[in-house]
Amino acid sequence: MPELPEVETVRRTLKNFVLKKKIVSVDVLYPKIIEDDIDKFIENVSNQVINDIDRIGKFLIFKLDNTAFVSHLRMEGKYHYVDQDIPLNKHDHIIFNLDDGKQLRYNDTRKFGRMKLVSLNNYSNELPLSKLGAEPFNVDVKELYAKLHKCKLPIKHAILDQSIIAGIGNIYANEICFAMHLDPYTPACKLTKKSVAELKEVSSKILEEAIEQGGTTIHSFSANGIDGLFQVKLKAHMQKICPICGGEITKEAIKGRGTYYCKQCQKRRK
Ligand SMILES: [Zn+2]
Secondary structure (H helix, E strand, C coil): CCCHHHHHHHHHHHHHHHCCCEEEEEEECCHHHECCCHHHHHHHHCCEECCEEEEECCEEEEECCCCEEEEECCCCEEEEEEECCCCCCCCEEEEEEECCCEEEEEEECCCCCEEEEECCCCHHHCCCHHHCCCCCCCCCHHHHHHHHHCCCCEHHHHCCCCCCCCCCCHHHHHHHHHHCCECCCCEHHHCCHHHHHHHHHHHHHHHHHHHHCCCCCCCCCCECCCCCCCCCCCCCCCCCECCCCCCECEEEEECCEEEEECCCCCECCC
16 A cells, blocks of 8 residues: 655655646546546536645545545555546546646556545645544644543554544554654553654654655555656665564564564563
């Protein structure tokens, strides 16, 4: 699943190709991707210039002349910017025909991705964006502490909750717990204010480094064939040997998500 750094990489890459291009028309080949009335979506988005692309958490926001729409890639969503005469892939579901003769194609093998119209000037206060917590970069430590202090879930599960803190997915949740030497099963409410401040700092640093490197490429995603160009060095996620103690990395499921940690180096907070 693309995480915040990957979505940020997609945003930056897409901007290089589609900014100031006009969407001439839209072909909706798999209607479930669009959470609005299909005709309304097509009508609102057509003949509109892509003026900017924003990101909040793992949502992309395409800002057009009179409207905007959010796009969430979920598990396998990708964008491709291609010549219109290139044959469609069977997983291309939404086709934006641009005024430069190219197409921006939304491709999604799992079909879990979603798009939805939002208002141009107030989208951060509208669903689905309004329910997101702050990102690690700008979260208020006191507010984050208050949320975690009420939460009895394992910390690794709690930081995946986008209403508590936005933009952390499973890969980076594993990396953050590892970097903090924190047992992922530690109940969130056990973290002291000092640990929560550390959580903010470590999360920001890990996400920033990943953005600099262009995100991980564990699962396929691309915004114009940037697949495989980047590889973030992970220390715990999908690893076998702990880079600190040389011991074994344990893999278990917490709430169904693959959790990688070193039992030796990562301690439960009491
Ligand atoms: Zn270790």
